[in-house]
Amino acid sequence: MTTVELVVTGNELLLGDVLDKNTGWVCRQITALGGRVECAVIVRDNMEAIAREVRSCLERSTRVIVTIGGMGPTQDDLTVAAVAAATHRSLKLHPDALAMVQRQYEYFAREGMVDDPTITPAREKMAHIPIGAIPLDNPVGAAPGILLQMDSSIIICLPGVPTELKGIFKSALQPVLQRIFGKSVLLEKLAIVNCNDESILAPILQLVAERHPHVYIKSRAQRFGRDVQFRITLSTAGPSQTTVEQRIATAAQELQRALSDIGVSINAFEDWEHGQDNG
Numbered sequence: 433m434t435t436v437e438l439v440v441t442g443n444e445l446l447l448g449d450v451l452d453k454n455t456g457w458v459c460r461q462i463t464a465l466g467g468r469v470e471c472a473v474i475v476r477d478n479m480e481a482i483a484r485e486v487r488s489c490l491e492r493s494t495r496v497i498v499t500i501g502g503m504g505p506t507q508d509d510l511t512v513a514a515v516a517a518a519t520h521r522s523l524k525l526h527p528d529a530l531a532m533v534q535r536q537y538e539y540f541a542r543e544g545m546v547d548d549p550t551i552t553p554a555r556e557k558m559a560h561i562p563i564g565a566i567p568l569d570n571p572v573g574a575a576p577g578i579l580l581q582m583d584s585s586i587i588i589c590l591p592g593v594p595t596e597l598k599g600i601f602k603s604a605l606q607p608v609l610q611r612i613f614g615k616s617v618l619l620e621k622l623a624i625v626n627c628n629d630e631s632i633l634a635p636i637l638q639l640v641a642e643r644h645p646h647v648y649i650k651s652r653a654q655r656f657g658r659d660v661q662f663r664i665t666l667s668t669a670g671p672s673q674t675t676v677e678q679r680i681a682t683a684a685q686e687l688q689r690a691l692s693d694i695g696v697s698i699n700a701f702e703d704w705e706h707g708q709d710n711g
Contacts, residue, residue, distance in 0.1 A: 434613055436462050437494045438472035439485045441502040441511050442592060445474050454500050454597055458590075461601060465609060466616030466669040467496065477502060482514035486587070490518065493584050496612060501592030503575040505554035512578060515587055516562040519580065529559035529567035529576045536574045568608075572599040579608060586612065619676040620667040621684065624700040625691060627662050636690045637664065644683040646670070661699065 438458060444450040452474065459469045475481045482502065489497040502511030516523050534551055541549040558575040561567060568577030568588075573596035578589035588605065590597045627633055633651050641649045652663045666683055670676040688698055 434465075434467040434495045436467045436469045436496040436498065437489045437492075438469065438498045438500060439482065439489065440472060440474045440500045440592075441477055441482055442474070443477050443508070445501075446476060454592065454594055457594070457598070458498060458500065458601070462496075463667075463669060464616070464618040465613040466618075466671075467613055470494065477508040477510055479510045479514050479517065482511055483518040486515055486518035490582065490585055495585060497585055497587045499587070499589045500597065503558065503578075503589060503591045505557050505574075509557075511589060512561060515578070515580065515589060519562060519582065519587070521562040521564060523560040524563050525556070525559055526561050526565075526567055529561055530556065532567055532569055532576045533559050533574050536570070540574075568600050568604040570596055570600055571603055572596045577604065579605075615671060616669050617671070617673050617676050618667065618669045619673070619680055620665060620703070621680050622700075622702050623664040623666065623684065623687065623698045624702075625662050625664060625696055625698050627691075627696045630662060632694065632696070633662060633664070633691075636687070636694065636696075640683060640687045640690060643686065644679065646679050647683040649683065649687070 438455055440452060440455055442450065445452045455472050459472065462469050473485055475485055482499070486497060486499070499511050499515065502509045513523060530551070533555055534549070537546060537549040537551065537555060540546040555574065561578050562580055565578050565580040568579055570576050570591065573591060573593055575591045575596070577591070577600040578587075580587040588608075590600055625633070630651055637649050637651060641647070647666055647668045650665050652665060664687070666680055666687070668676050668679045670679065684701065691698065
């Protein structure tokens with residue numbers, strides 16, 4: 433399975449001023465593609481801190497390294513320079529990246545979002561990328577995404593503005609993701625059981641999970657109480673709808689039998705909708 437690590441930057445995230453919603457969204461996309469996110473870290477807007485995390489990912493031979501944030505025109509937008517430092521490369525003005533930035537500022541000027549489309553040094557900064565990298569078109573904002581192919585790893589740099597991140601991910605990045613992950617289908621089911629004690633469920637879930645390593649099984653606790661009904665999610669990704677449905681069905685049948693043996697029944701079994709409170 434393709435391994436992925438996320439390096440998220442932003443003092444505002446660590447101060448608690450801004451809620452990080454990008455990480456969860458990207459993790460969801462990667463999982464749906466059949467990848468496995470090994471870890472995600474948030475670091476301050478500090479050159480060495482960012483470079484250190486990227487180097488650590490490279491040392492672990494992580495297949496896909498995704499950075500989020502720190503790609504704008506201000507002095508504390510340091511991610512691109514940190515990636516260059518971590519990979520022992522220099523930054524260079526890329527003509528395609530510059531054209532992307534110019535096009536966007538001309539559009540912003542026409543729409544009245546900026547007064548002047550002139551490429552200032554601050555705006556040009558967003559077109560300087562590590563030597564050997566290629567820019568990814570940003571259909572929403574000014575800063576292009578960046579793709580850098582290393583020997584065994586691929587580094588993808590995305591802006592921290594959620595609409596820009598999603599815009600790049602769903603457009604310019606898609607061909608790259610298809611090459612990395614191929615075709616994959618994600619299926620998730622939710623079982624609601626008449627049990628209010630997670631410690632009773634734990635050994636059953638462990639047993640079923642061990643017998644079905646391709647299916648991720650997780651109980652979701654919210655609180656203690658007599659009226660609590662535990663929710664158990666089963667999820668898997670595979671090359672086809674048939675494959676994932678068979679995996680889920682087989683694991684679900686064994687889960688149902690194992691729970692029945694201890695007097696616990698499944699009250700409902702339905703599609704899992706992300707966005708529900710998962711405790």
